[in-house]
Amino acid sequence: ILNVEQSPQSLHVQEGDSTNFTCSFPSSNFYALHWYRWETAKSPEALFVMTLNGDEKKKGRISATLNTKEGYSYLYIKGSQPEDSATYLCAFPRAGNMLTFGGGTRLMVKP
Amino acid sequence: GAGVSQTPSNKVTEKGKYVELRCDPISGHTALYWYRQSLGQGPEFLIYFQGTGAADDSGLPNDRFFAVRPEGSVSTLKIQRTERGDSAVYLCASSSQGGAGGYTFGSGTRLTVV
Numbered sequence: 001i002l003n004v005e006q007s008p009q010s011l012h013v014q015e016g017d018s019t020n021f022t023c024s025f026p027s028s029n030f031y032a033l034h035w036y037r038w039e040t041a042k043s044p045e046a047l048f049v050m051t052l053n054g055d056e057k058k059k060g061r062i063s064a065t066l067n068t069k070e071g072y073s074y075l076y077i078k079g080s081q082p083e084d085s086a087t088y089l090c091a092f093p094r095a096g097n098m099l100t101f102g103g104g105t106r107l108m109v110k111p
Numbered sequence: 112g113a114g115v116s117q118t119p120s121n122k123v124t125e126k127g128k129y130v131e132l133r134c135d136p137i138s139g140h141t142a143l144y145w146y147r148q149s150l151g152q153g154p155e156f157l158i159y160f161q162g163t164g165a166a167d168d169s170g171l172p173n174d175r176f177f178a179v180r181p182e183g184s185v186s187t188l189k190i191q192r193t194e195r196g197d198s199a200v201y202l203c204a205s206s207s208q209g210g211a212g213g214y215t216f217g218s219g220t221r222l223t224v225v
Contacts, residue, residue: 006153034214043114044154044202044216089153097206098144098167099214101153 004092006102013080014110020076021105023090027071034091034099035064035075044089047075080109113137117203117217124193124224132188132220136205143186144214145178146202154202160186193224 004025013019025033032051038044048057053068061078077084087106091099116135124130136143141162146154156170160180168178175193180186190197200219 004153009151036216041120041218043218046213046215049213091153097142098156098159098170099146099154100156101146103151103153 004090004100004102006088006090006105008105009103010106010108012108012110015080015082017080017109018076018078019080019107020074021088021107023073023075023102025071025073025090025092025102027069030068030071031093033066033073034093035073036089036091037086038089038104039086047088075105077107080107082109082111085109115203115205115215115217117201117220119220120218121221122223124222126193126195126224128193130190130193130222132190132201132222134186134188134203134205134217136184136186136203137207137215138184140205140207140215141183142206143180144204144206145186145188146204148200148202148219150199157188157201190222193222195224198222198224 007022032049034049035047036044037047048064050066055066057064063076066073085108087104089101089104091101118133143160145157147157148154158178159167163180163183175191178188200221202219204214204216206214
């Protein structure tokens with residue numbers, strides 16, 4: 001059984017705060033790690049696909065790092081805005097390319 | 112189409128009824144996945160199609176759940192004798208690459224069993 005865990009479960013921040021959350025995953029047989037942003041009533045939106053240990057990817061104010069040896073990835077949001085409010089999901093592909101998701105971090109940014 | 116389309120977006124049904132949820136993937140994507148997201152949890156895998164065949168249905172919770180993809184494009188998830196515990200958001204995704212490639216998700220069907 002693959003355990004993909006995310007923390008915290010939820011987070012409330014003020015507009016302008018920077019924040020980060022964690023995804024932990026099995027470090028053996030690593031293939032890739034996916035990050036998604038999921039706003040209510042919309043499709044989960046792919047943020048990053050990370051494959052190499054030490055990877056750091058950036059998309060606007062959002063960035064992510066990857067440590068495959070210890071089995072964790074961090075997602076950072078710099079200067080949070082209300083439109084960043086969403087659930088952030090990480091996912092780990094397994095045999096057949098099915099994704100095993102973490103429970104998500106629900107971010108709420110107050111204006 | 113431009114994206115993955117799921118219909119209906121919302122479905123309210125009475126306990127014991129039968130429901131069908133439809134997924135129209137991106138044209139040309141051979142892989143199609145169904146996931147279910149219950150309140151407070153991450154999406155959980157249900158079934159994976161490669162072309163017309165179900166390559167892995169190990170995530171279907173019981174025999175009330177069934178899915179088809181007869182022509183390798185549109186897929187229908189069928190739930191018989193619905194129970195209140197089936198209430199969830201049902202997500203569909205398609206992919207041409209899978210794994211390290213990209214998955215495109217639909218916006219889901221929110222099923223409420225009353």
